[in-house]
Amino acid sequence: MSPDQEDAGLLCAAHLGTAASLSLKGSPPFAAGLRIEGSLGNEAGLDLLRDVEGIIRRCPGLLELELDLTGLNYASSTAVGALASIYVETTARRIELRILDPGAQVMMVLEVLGFASFLPIVRKAGGRGA
């Protein structure tokens, strides 16, 4: 983990099967990267929302938030709903949200829920496809 990374206190990382790490850029931070791996069930999804709200509170000058879902294999509908809430929160605060490279299952849930067209999903070059 690089010096600007931290994972302490992330609520979603406390759930079985979910790993998460946070990286911040700038001082004070203007960009945050949150990497989620494993699976994101209902409770973990709601905790992810709480984590993001906490980050926004702690970093009032935040301009960008990147959720790296490259290593996320599963997300429940509630967890995907939490992603939608994060989008609502960041939009209201003029923070640019990027949802990076969701896996095929997560992408499928996003599409079934009709969120794929709303959420700012970014595919990494060479990233896995849906």
Place this chain on the structure above:
Amino acid sequence: MGPESEFSRGRELELEASLIEAFLSSEGDEVFARLAAALGKAFPGRGGVVAWAESWGRYRIATEDGESQFTLEADAWARLPGDRGWGGDAQRILGLAAPNRPRHDIDTVLLRDKGELLGFVGLAGSEGSLPLPASELALLSRAVAPLQAFAAERVRQARLESVREMTSQALAKSERRFQDFIESSSDMIYIMDASGAVVLINKAGEELLGLPRSRILGRGYASFCPFEVDRAYFMDRLKAEGSVRDFEMTLQRSDSALVFVSESASAVLDAEGSIAEVRGIVHDITERIEAQREIWKANMELAEANSALKRTQTAMVQQEKLASIGQLAAGIAHEINNPLGFLISDFRVLREAATSVSGLLETARRAGDTLVERSIREEGLDYLIEEMPKIFIEMEEGFARIAEIVANLKTFARTEEDESRTAYDVNEGVRKSLAIARNEIKYVADVEFDLGSPPNVQANSGEINQVFLNLLVNAGQAIASQSRPERGKIKVSSGAGKGMAWVEIEDDGPGISEGVAKRIFEPFFTTKEPGKGTGLGLSISYDIITRKHKGKILFHRAPTGGTTFRIELPVDPAAKEADNG
């Protein structure tokens, strides 16, 4: 042995033989009725009765007339008054066995095996009959004795059979209960075997998948999963963890409709750790998901609308402020213009007078007027007379500069109505804007011009000037932000083509990153240090050019740095609007 004894012995043997014959000649429960009949035949006037324990506490009883069952607590046997005279119990037992043939007392010989009571053989008397004589009872007892072992075996078999039947009934009942339970579930319940084929499905499963049971059983469960990826992940977790709870996935009905479900399942693993069977409960959450989807969608749309509203509101407030500042600047320019007018007028008078006085003094000196000569020398007027023409030139230039600034301010801040348009020369506009922006540029960059001869456009000059000013100030600040030793360069070009008049403002500053480029026209987006920019300049410029004037504002990022902004304005906006329409 007397004749009576011999007779008795003969009867005993005859009874024993008939009982053994009855026993051997029949199978199953029939043996008991045959025994009862043999007893009745051996003791005329009495009815043969045989009872045997079918299972613990439950007995069956056979008479010549029929067969029935009764239940007797184990300790009730202990209460029996010996081998005869059961009274009420006998009545009850016989009543059960032969309800149409009332009998009273019953004389019994109990059958035991290693102390366990297996049943009895008995002789029931008719109403009013005397008890069986002791000798007869003894005869019965002796005749029955050889049957003890056979009876024990039969009773054991009967008990075994009974247990089997009870077990079978219990199993059938349990099975029915299980089936009822599964069928009454509103969730789909299924069992899948090692090959992945469905081997059990309930009614809710038929409804969920839209197929009759006959077309589901034997079919691979995976065939109902349209997205291989989620089923594969589900099976991986099931194998690794043994069970999975509330896993959401999608199933496909026979009519191709997708059903969103939450599944909980457990796996039965074989000795090698492979999945032998999967038992799952599947809850249809499609309605919940659709309701959530609508709510989330509405939330997101609301958030975006709120954000856009805030942006618009802020931009409007800012434009209002800018308009007020423009009015203020116009007012100040007007106020300066009046005193400037008489200052210039007075200056000209003063310059003429001073020139005349200077000429007179010079004439007097040349004429040898020593008084004048001395006075000039003593007062140090030599230098003043010599420098005066230069001072007047500088003053005149200063007045001209003030007049030009005031004129530019008045032009720049012209408060026209939004819709009002006048003929506008983009070259003149960019020059006036440059004059205003001079302070931001003169210390850091040189300005080059390459102006063509674009035709006039119909525009709100104040607004377009504001756009040029923004671009010029931004260019100067971008160059200044590099703190480089050499001066930068700003190139202003203009021209016309394709019905548009255009102006390009190019700087050799640091350029803009891709991330910044995406947001460059967003209100309040700024890369300048706090206090140096509101982040509104380009968003307002964008609005002025694209929405209000139907033009274009473009920018180009050079790979080596530097940025070029290009403004295009339609020469005939009405024609342009028609084209767009």
